[in-house]
Amino acid sequence: MSHRVADFRSDTVTLPTQRMLEAMVAAPVGDDVFRDDPTVQRLERRFADLFGKEAALFVPSGTMANQAAAAAHVVPGEEVVVESSAHVFLYEGGGLARVAGAHVRTLEGENGRIPLGALQRAIRPVSEHMPRTGLICLEQTHLFSGGAILPLDYLQAVRELALHYGVPVHLDGARIFNAMAETGIDPAVYGATCDSVMVSLSKGLSCPVGSVLMGDGAFVERARRVRKWLGGAMRQAGHLAACGLVALEETVPMIKEDNARCRRLGGSVLGLEGVRMAQSNVDTNVLFLEVTHPELDAPMIEAALRDRGVLCLALGERLLRFVTHRMVDDEDVERAGRALQELLDANPPGVPAAPPSPESPESTDPEGARS
Numbered sequence: 001m002s003h004r005v006a007d008f009r010s011d012t013v014t015l016p017t018q019r020m021l022e023a024m025v026a027a028p029v030g031d032d033v034f035r036d037d038p039t040v041q042r043l044e045r046r047f048a049d050l051f052g053k054e055a056a057l058f059v060p061s062g063t064m065a066n067q068a069a070a071a072a073h074v075v076p077g078e079e080v081v082v083e084s085s086a087h088v089f090l091y092e093g094g095g096l097a098r099v100a101g102a103h104v105r106t107l108e109g110e111n112g113r114i115p116l117g118a119l120q121r122a123i124r125p126v127s128e129h130m131p132r133t134g135l136i137c138l139e140q141t142h143l144f145s146g147g148a149i150l151p152l153d154y155l156q157a158v159r160e161l162a163l164h165y166g167v168p169v170h171l172d173g174a175r176i177f178n179a180m181a182e183t184g185i186d187p188a189v190y191g192a193t194c195d196s197v198m199v200s201l202s203k204g205l206s207c208p209v210g211s212v213l214m215g216d217g218a219f220v221e222r223a224r225r226v227r228k229w230l231g232g233a234m235r236q237a238g239h240l241a242a243c244g245l246v247a248l249e250e251t252v253p254m255i256k257e258d259n260a261r262c263r264r265l266g267g268s269v270l271g272l273e274g275v276r277m278a279q280s281n282v283d284t285n286v287l288f289l290e291v292t293h294p295e296l297d298a299p300m301i302e303a304a305l306r307d308r309g310v311l312c313l314a315l316g317e318r319l320l321r322f323v324t325h326r327m328v329d330d331e332d333v334e335r336a337g338r339a340l341q342e343l344l345d346a347n348p349p350g351v352p353a354a355p356p357s358p359e360s361p362e363s364t365d366p367e368g369a370r371s
Ligand SMILES: Cc1ncc(COP(=O)(O)O)c(C=O)c1O
Pocket: 060, 061, 062, 063, 064, 066, 087, 088, 139, 143, 172, 174, 175, 200, 202, 211, 370, 371
């Protein structure tokens, strides 16, 4: 039996591949603040071309990419319309207010989709009494809906609506490669549904650091200035950017497997008593389970699975999250399903559960839960 820990907490735990480490060493670099790092420039050009955008900017994190995008799109005091469980609103430290100075308006969505009627009604009329609607943000895939894929026709309809009202659209595409692995839709087609798009390199793509923000040339220059405010202008950044170029060849093709493993994991919990899927489908690599067991809660299950070498995340009292990525394999998926089954079999509903072991402190929503 394997004693390796199977880490399903997030796809951000992925380590760089051997090829990435070699590319880091071999990368020709310069000083990117002087704009003469050839590897950063190659990465930015490659992503801009891929997503059909004029320009791109390499930034240290997805959070910085989203915040720089918001601050580059809006004037302080303008309103950002965002789905109420979007990462950019919930888990970026209030940056929309702090960094962009934005007035934020959240709307309830379904599977990450804000209903078009609600979106249209939320766009403010021209009035000195109201904030001006300055940006619409969407998330592909939508993390809190269990990695749900926003359909292309929905994105296109939002874009049409936004164009009609002259409001830009930003797409948080932290996991857009997970969507593309399923839909087969060209990145440039997704790129055409928004004014700006950000892609994370450090999640399923397995790079140690980095995101790429894309848009038109003037937008990227404004975002570059915000990156500077935030301290994200880096010097020999080509050593990091090199991993992103490798990812396009090496890890992007693996993403489909990650999605398939998550579906398998979802399948293995069907029929278990005490937990159920908290999402209608497993579109990609994220699975939320609702704990329905009367005596066990999510932190207790998280701790008990940890004792069995399976890491997941308890989010509050009733939700558990599992994310698949290239560092969990088929055996790990089986092990997770089996561990959950054994735990629930050993604790049938109606019988008071044994307390968690003292060396397994209950943990809820640690820092990594937001990734
Ligand atoms: C949907 C989404 N957007 C943005 C981010 C922010 O990325 P980072 O952790 O690189 O700041 C994350 C993950 O953390 C995310 O899941």
